[in-house]
Amino acid sequence: MTHALSTNALSKTYSNGFEALKAVDLKVEKGDFFALLGSNGAGKTTAIGIICGLITPTSGSVEIDGLNQGKNINEVKRKIGLMPQEFNFNPHEPNIEILINQAGYFGINRKEATLRAEVLLKKVNLWDRRLEVPQSLSGGMKRRLMLARALMHNPEILILDEPTAGVDVEIRRSMWRFLKQLNQEGLTIILTTHYLEEAESMCRNIAILNEGEIVAQSSMKALLKKAKHQVLIFECVESLSNSIKIKNCECEVLDAHTLQVTLPESTTISAVITKLLLQNVSVANIRSAQNRLENLFLSLTSKDE
Secondary structure, eight states, rough: OOEEEEEEEEEOTTTOOEEEEEEEEEOOOOEEEEEEEOOOSHHHHHHHHHTSSEEEEEEEEEEETTTTTTHHHHHHTTTTEEOOOOOOOTSSOOOHHHHHHHHHHHTOOOOHHHHHHHHHHHHTOOGGGTTTGGGOOOOOHHHHHHHHHHHHTOEEEEEEESTTOOOOOHHHHHHHHHHHHHHTTTTTTEEEEEEHHHHHOOOOOEEEETTTTTEEEEEEHHTTTTEEEEEEEEEEOOOOOOOOOOOSSSSEEETEEEEEEEEEEEEOOHHHHHHHHHOOOOOEEESSSHHHHHHHHHHHOOOOO
């Protein structure tokens, strides 16, 4: 099967001797929403740079849609749209011209580029700011402009490097709605983020880098099943007493109607609800108290003290 992205023993050692990547094998299916996670310095930026043809690997290879990157660099670059973490606009260029000129790098004529820019600026709610310059935009608006720029040449793979860093909740949600729509239309998306709850809710598959090596690569569901326990908040109808007990679970009454329960892997949520009902407590709502992916991420990347 041809993958959207495939790397084989990808390694990078910099001139100072630092090994940023150590024989990394990545497989991203076409149409996937894929999370590439890792702490600062884990190798994510180097991996993205190599995939996009911006950094030369020390060894190993990259294939995009079955094409060897080294032998087909121009064709491969046309298949990838990159939204980098850092803002890198010409500060004196009108926003719409930034998009039009970006399309020009891929051989798209100005008439077609202008039409594409209009469509994308409207989708990211920046059409009214098209004649302004990036300096006039808020951080969230600049992120949306970067997203539109990355999509100007209709790439098959969109790589997002911390796309919602410094963005408020409302703009973040609107960006995720737009990205989810793009993914449903067939666009392959690769995401790096420090907001692990975003990765857990949006991505179907995941790889975790630690010190230049892949320490986990699987479906999101399979990885989350490895969580030893989960912590849930039960909002209850009746007033709670401090005597609430559930076998094999840790219970903490947070207030008169809120109970925090730590469930081991062997205990189901329905079993907890049943045990609460036996103590004359009915549940009105349940929510997660902490992110399972975050716990797994820390267990896979933290150094032993």
